[in-house]
Amino acid sequence: TAGRIKHHLKHNLWRKESSIVFVGYQANGSLGRRIKEGEKVVKIFGEEIRVNAKICSLEGFSGHADKKGIIRWIKSFKDKPQKIFVVHGEEEATEEISRKIEEELKIKTHIPELGETLSIEGEIVLPGGRLEIDRRSKELREIEENIEKVKSIFLPTFQRLGYRTNGGADSEELNNIKNKLIEIRKNILDLNMIIAERKDKKGNKK
Known part of the structure; x- marks a missing residue:
C-alpha cells in the first residue's frame, strides 16, 4: 500500500x-x-x-513463490548452495521454510535478526557488526494506531451507553458502568501524568 x-x-x-x-x-x-x-x-x-x-x-494471488515453489526452485540448482539466508517473510513463515530446506534438502539456513550484518568471503560467512536500528518510530506509530482505535470506538460506545442508561438499566448494571467510567478516568489521568513527565524531561535537557 x-x-x-x-x-x-x-x-x-x-x-x-x-x-x-x-x-x-x-x-x-x-x-x-x-x-x-x-x-x-x-x-x-x-x-x-x-x-x-x-x-x-483474494489470497490466491501472489508475486512470490510458495513453500513448494521455493523448494522446487532450489532443487533445480546444478550446484547446490552451502547455506541459504531466509530474509523475507514473517517469523512463523521464515522458520517453517528454513526447517523444510534443512530437512528436505540438507542445506544449512540462517534467518538474520533485525540489524544483523554478515560478511561473505568466498565460501566463508563471517558475522559483521550490528546496525543501530531506531525503534522509536515503530513504537510511536503503534501508539498513534492505538489512539486512533480508541477514538474510533469511544464516541459510539458512549452513544450506546446513553441509550442504555436511559432505557431503564438495573442498579447493578449502572454500578458496573460507573466503576468502568471511574477506571477509564483514572487511566486517562495516569496517561496525562506520563505525557507531562516526558515533557518535563525534554525541557530539562534543553
Missing part, C-alpha cells in the same frame, strides 16, 4: 458503496494490513479516513 493506491484509498475508503480488494501480501504493520485486520479509522497523508468500504481479500 504505497504510491498511487494511497490516493485511491483516501478518496474511496470512506464510501460505503466502494469495495477495496487486496490481491497480494500485506506486510505486518503496513496500511494495507491494518485495513485488512479491521481498523475503522486509518491515517493517510496525515488525514484520518474512516473505513466504510467493503474490504475483500
Whole structure:
C-alpha cells in the first residue's frame, strides 16, 4: 500500500458503496494490513479516513513463490548452495521454510535478526557488526494506531451507553458502568501524568 493506491484509498475508503480488494501480501504493520485486520479509522497523508468500504481479500494471488515453489526452485540448482539466508517473510513463515530446506534438502539456513550484518568471503560467512536500528518510530506509530482505535470506538460506545442508561438499566448494571467510567478516568489521568513527565524531561535537557 504505497504510491498511487494511497490516493485511491483516501478518496474511496470512506464510501460505503466502494469495495477495496487486496490481491497480494500485506506486510505486518503496513496500511494495507491494518485495513485488512479491521481498523475503522486509518491515517493517510496525515488525514484520518474512516473505513466504510467493503474490504475483500483474494489470497490466491501472489508475486512470490510458495513453500513448494521455493523448494522446487532450489532443487533445480546444478550446484547446490552451502547455506541459504531466509530474509523475507514473517517469523512463523521464515522458520517453517528454513526447517523444510534443512530437512528436505540438507542445506544449512540462517534467518538474520533485525540489524544483523554478515560478511561473505568466498565460501566463508563471517558475522559483521550490528546496525543501530531506531525503534522509536515503530513504537510511536503503534501508539498513534492505538489512539486512533480508541477514538474510533469511544464516541459510539458512549452513544450506546446513553441509550442504555436511559432505557431503564438495573442498579447493578449502572454500578458496573460507573466503576468502568471511574477506571477509564483514572487511566486517562495516569496517561496525562506520563505525557507531562516526558515533557518535563525534554525541557530539562534543553
